[in-house]
Amino acid sequence: MMNPLVINLQKCSLHDGPGIRSTVFFKGCPLECVWCHNPESQSYTKDVLYNEERCSRCGVCISKCPNDAIYTGETMICLDKDKCTRCGTCIDYCVNNAREIVGKESTIKDIVKEIEKDRMFYEESNGGVTLSGGEVMSQDMDYISQVAKTCQAKGINVAIDTCGYVKFQNFEKVMDHVDLFLYDIKLIDEEKHIKFTGKSNDLVLDNLKKLSERGANISIRIPLIGGVNIDDENLEVKKIIEFLKPLNIKNVHLLPYHSIGKHKYDKLYMKYEGEELFRPSDEKLEEIKKLFEQNNFKTKIGG
Ligand SMILES: C[S@@+](CC[C@H](N)C(=O)[O-])C[C@H]1O[C@@H](n2cnc3c(N)ncnc32)[C@H](O)[C@@H]1O
Ligand code: SF4
Numbered sequence: 126m127m128n129p130l131v132i133n134l135q136k137c138s139l140h141d142g143p144g145i146r147s148t149v150f151f152k153g154c155p156l157e158c159v160w161c162h163n164p165e166s167q168s169y170t171k172d173v174l175y176n177e178e179r180c181s182r183c184g185v186c187i188s189k190c191p192n193d194a195i196y197t198g199e200t201m202i203c204l205d206k207d208k209c210t211r212c213g214t215c216i217d218y219c220v221n222n223a224r225e226i227v228g229k230e231s232t233i234k235d236i237v238k239e240i241e242k243d244r245m246f247y248e249e250s251n252g253g254v255t256l257s258g259g260e261v262m263s264q265d266m267d268y269i270s271q272v273a274k275t276c277q278a279k280g281i282n283v284a285i286d287t288c289g290y291v292k293f294q295n296f297e298k299v300m301d302h303v304d305l306f307l308y309d310i311k312l313i314d315e316e317k318h319i320k321f322t323g324k325s326n327d328l329v330l331d332n333l334k335k336l337s338e339r340g341a342n343i344s345i346r347i348p349l350i351g352g353v354n355i356d357d358e359n360l361e362v363k364k365i366i367e368f369l370k371p372l373n374i375k376n377v378h379l380l381p382y383h384s385i386g387k388h389k390y391d392k393l394y395m396k397y398e399g400e401e402l403f404r405p406s407d408e409k410l411e412e413i414k415k416l417f418e419q420n421n422f423k424t425k426i427g428g
């Protein structure tokens with residue numbers, strides 16, 4: 126079996142859990158959130174990225190591609206994703222570095238070795254490692270739980286950043302080796318959840334209840350997205366609060382929408398469907414924060 130693909134191991138991360146952390150982004154996700162700032166993390170296969178600004182349209186990649194997957198479009202060099210085998214030939218021949226491959230197989234040993242390098246920072250800041258993505262909980266869970274177990278055994282704090290859309294057995298496989306779950310709730314309204322993420326939220330909410338019942342340490346993350354879960358009466362937010370109240374959860378992080386991942390859609394030949402979305406005003410964010418605080422949640426704006 127292939128090891129999971131890693132997109133990137135980000136050092137000195139300050140928004141993916143407490144302290145200074147290294148965040149490992151695994152590739153592949155069962156959801157397709159319209160606003161996702163990491164579109165390169167959605168597919169479970171490698172992707173070829175194309176940077177149009179660097180491309181001189183020399184055509185070399187077209188002639189070198191062994192699968193005839195590249196062709197000239199009206200304004201850019203196009204890719205037939207069905208034909209592309211991610212062999213990397215076009216990347217090797219592009220003198221302008223306009224193409225790059227995303228996703229690299231990594232052994233448990235290599236990942237842990239890389240994580241360990243920043244141990245000093247973790248110790249000084251009460252940080253650690255965060256396993257994220259994409260959706261880390263939808264990967265090979267023997268691999269993920271081994272990474273978590275090895276890090277914990279070395280005294281490194283382990284957090285998991287998840288959308289929760291996986292079978293509960295995946296949580297059971299890893300939870301003994303996890304110090305903190307950063308668990309996303311995007312919407313309670315099921316129809317809207319399907320509309321904006323492509324999937325029902327049944328599993329997400331069910332798993333959260335079960336995790337909480339099992340005594341897991343959980344911080345909730347809620348992306349606050351104008352046009353999706355923000356309204357004048359804060360209806361969706363109030364539903365989230367009512368859902369969380371009976372659970373054994375105290376910490377809530379509100380993540381205001383941003384569009385910094387938008388440019389990546391072009392590079393992946395994907396269409397960004399979130400043009401209408403917007404960041405809630407600072408007043409609105411404070412209003413929502415207050416609502417959570419009134420219900421005894423320790424709430425912060427940001428990751
Ligand atoms: C990329 S996701 C990876 C973890 C997992 N797949 C999830 O959705 O929880 C990491 C965090 O980024 C948030 N996020 C994604 N796109 C965002 C955007 N455009 N603005 C604000 N937060 C965003 C998600 O809600 C999640 O809390
Ligand atoms: S080889 Fe590079 S610069 Fe030339 S057309 Fe292909 S992507 Fe553009």
Ligand code: SF4
Nearest residue numbers: 190209210212213215
């Ligand atoms: S990665 Fe290989 S198959 Fe895909 S476009 Fe480049 S040369 Fe063609």
Ligand code: SF4
Nearest residue numbers: 154156158161259288
């Ligand atoms: S669940 Fe997370 S990684 Fe997956 S599409 Fe949504 S925001 Fe992106």
